[in-house]
Amino acid sequence: MTSLRLFFDPLAPAGLWLGGAFFLLLLLLPYWGGSYVMTVATTVFYLALIGQSWNLMLGFAGLLSIGHALFVGIGAYTAAYLFAAIGLPPIVGVLPAVGLAVLMGLLIGYLGFRFAIGGVYFALLTIAFAEFVRVMIDHASWLGATEGFFLKVTEADRHSVDLVNLRGTPEMYYYLIMALALGALVLCRYLLHSRLGYYWQAIRDDAEAADALGVDVLRYKMYAVAISAGMAGVAGVFYAFYQNSLFPEIVFNIERSIEATLGSIVGGVGTLFGPIFGTFILTPLGEIVTEAIDLLKHWQVIDPETRLDGLKLLIWGFIVVLIVLFKPRGLWPWVCGRLRLIRTEAES
């Protein structure tokens, strides 16, 4: 506990105990939650991982990406293709997958930053690349094009635990993505308080001033994009082997990119725990809305025949609007202040 407190220094005793209890609850989740709860929890950690990666770019270095699905998708397709084509196990395939995602990030970053394309333009550049790659894969028959790219799963696979080939029980996927998301959290904590992290924050707050003080702005921005893209690529590899099917319309959909940003913004951009906290609120919330609708239909309060496809997203969107309007710094700083989870405002 002491070393933990040293690492996440601002955590107050209340935060430490609450966090610890929550962590224990999650660790034991396969023993108390059913398969449904586990699916939701797996999604939460998966989105938290992507959120952490997105937050690193915007919250730490001030670079807004609205095409993050691109890096996830590249990671997913690379690892899946190498596995299907030459049988490369994903534990090795993650390297080229992350490599390609990083390369793509560097390319976009270089194009954007070399010409000092800032703010909105850079954001639009990320989304343009995401769409470009989506249409390209739509036409790449060797990647299944619009028909989708599938990975074979046998019934035996579902009962084994094979981390090398990422084949196994839902529990394995759950613990794996949990470890990855927590790993991302630790990495971000480490980076935030490293020399690199301080450079990023200087660039985020005032790029010109940072430049004047001798910070190589272009270089450190590139590092931010590269690390962020790499993390998203890892998430993509997980996605590919968890879902076993990849469709460009789904993987590269603009909604995926928006999804990547939601958790962090709701939780609090630039905070360490914001992304994970935000996804822990949003994803279950969406599920609760779906369940509530089903229940109302079951009790005949609303006609079961009515099609309510859009209702969940409608409510979700409304909640996001409320948060932006009334808690624009995110919920995590607010909850922290309320429950005295952290000792000072030190956590930036």
Add this chain to the structure above:
Amino acid sequence: MDFWTLTNAVASGLLIGLVYGLSALGLSVIFGVIRIVNFAHGEIMVMGMFFALVMFRWLGMDPLLSVPLAAGLMFVFGYVLQRVVVSRVSHLPEHMQFLLLAALAIMIVSALLLIFGPDAQGVEVDYAWESFAFGELIIDYPKMFAAIAAVIVASLLLAFFKYTTTGKAIRACADNRMGAQVVGLNVDRLYALTFGIGAACLGAAGAIILLLFEVHPYLAPGYTLLAFVIVIIGGLGSLFGALVGGILIGVSEAIAAILFQPSMKTAFSFGLLILVLLLRPQGLLGKAAR
């Protein structure tokens, strides 16, 4: 590919491009003045399309006749949206504004989905299949009427900004917000007017484009992206640039459709966008980067 195939493609691309241009104009007006990227762009346009669809179904109104009504309705929508919601986030960082509008966009798509369902629906006007020919150049009536309507609306808008006092006041806000406030302009009201005008462009463009394409809720994000591409190519904030960008994208998509495959056309536009960002990041008609 022979000469006439190409000419036909270019002509049809040009006509559709004018409608695209009108839609992009809506984005450009809002960004140029309020400095907010309207992420609900395509969604507002699709609302205009659905409005025209309803008018056609109920009253048998030609979508072109719905144009003023759709523009008026969307004007009110945009005005209220800016007044009640968007104005509250003007002091927040860019990504919060983006999130707010993205969330609004999601809400609009979901609401449309609840009301109209996911299927594509269109209108069938009497002149849908009529056309006229110059030599081997064949021009469909719907495309031509759509383009004419788009040009009329766009000209009205440009004239409004050039000649009316309100238009000049809005331009003053765009040039220098503080200065506009100092000389006594009601900036908040002018911003709301601007958002309304931008949304009105989209309503008009939506009603017009219903003549050419069928509508369904998921069309919206595609139109948003298309407008982004057009506006960046033309130069963010440049009104004339939006029209030029629209034509350029319309024509290049048409050519890409006959050179490669129709479904490849978006990749072509995005390729063009990346090229423009590389060679002239401020856009073709934009001022030097700030």
